[in-house]
Structures are given as structure tokens and as C-alpha cells.
Amino acid sequence: MTDRELLSLAKKASMNAYVPYSRFPVGAALECEDGTVFTGCNVENAALGSTICAERTACCKAVSEGHRSFKRVAIFADSENWPTPCGACRQFLHEFSPDMEILCSKAGDRYVSYKLSALMPHAFDY
Helix, strand or coil, X not given: XXXXXXXXXXXXHHCCCECCCCCCCEEEEEEECCCCEEEEECECCXXXXXXXXXXXXXXXXXXXXXXXXXXXXXXXXXXXXXXXCCHHHHHHHHCCCCCCEEEEECHHHCEEEEEHXXXXXXXXXX
């Protein structure tokens, strides 16, 4: 799968976001090492601590289906800034694949690529 194809799936996933509070829909498409892809969107809640990000939604779907090793994740938000994963998502993804690639796409369908290990250089681990 190409970067653009994965980013397209993330953009499509953002259309399912439930964001009545922030009005900031985000979509993610997580590619497993075997090529399987799981998508997710952010789901907000009035109890803000119960909100889940798009990246963790996709990761939980993958893990619940038996996948534990990820190649990359594409993230899309129709914004001016690159939608990099929040700290919680960085730590969450690090648990499974600390060297995975992170593709971040914003308005205009431009994107950048990072290694998770570069975004989270001193992740908690034991």
C-alpha cells in the first residue's frame, strides 16, 4: 500500500469522528506488519478524560483482532498544523512498535513522515 492510499483511508476515517466538543475530527489508518489495515477516528465524551484519539481507536481495533506489530500509521486532520500523535498516543503505540513510521497529513493533503522513536525518544518502558 502506498503512503497516499493509507492517508486516504485516514482521511475517510476522519469523517466518522464524533467531536461535538472540539469540532476537530481526526482519522487514522494503522498498517500492521502483515499488511492488514485498521482505521479509527477520535470519539469524544462529555467526561473529557474518556475521549479516545483516532490512533488509539485504530490500535485497539488491531489488538482486539490479534495484531501486535505495526509498520506505520497515517493520521489526517483538516487543519493548518501537522496532526502529530498526542503524548498518550505516542506512548500507547510505542508499546507495540517503537520504530513504526508516522505519516501526518493536513489540509491540502500534504504530509510529513516521522519515526515514532524520534517523536518519543525516551518513552516509558520496562
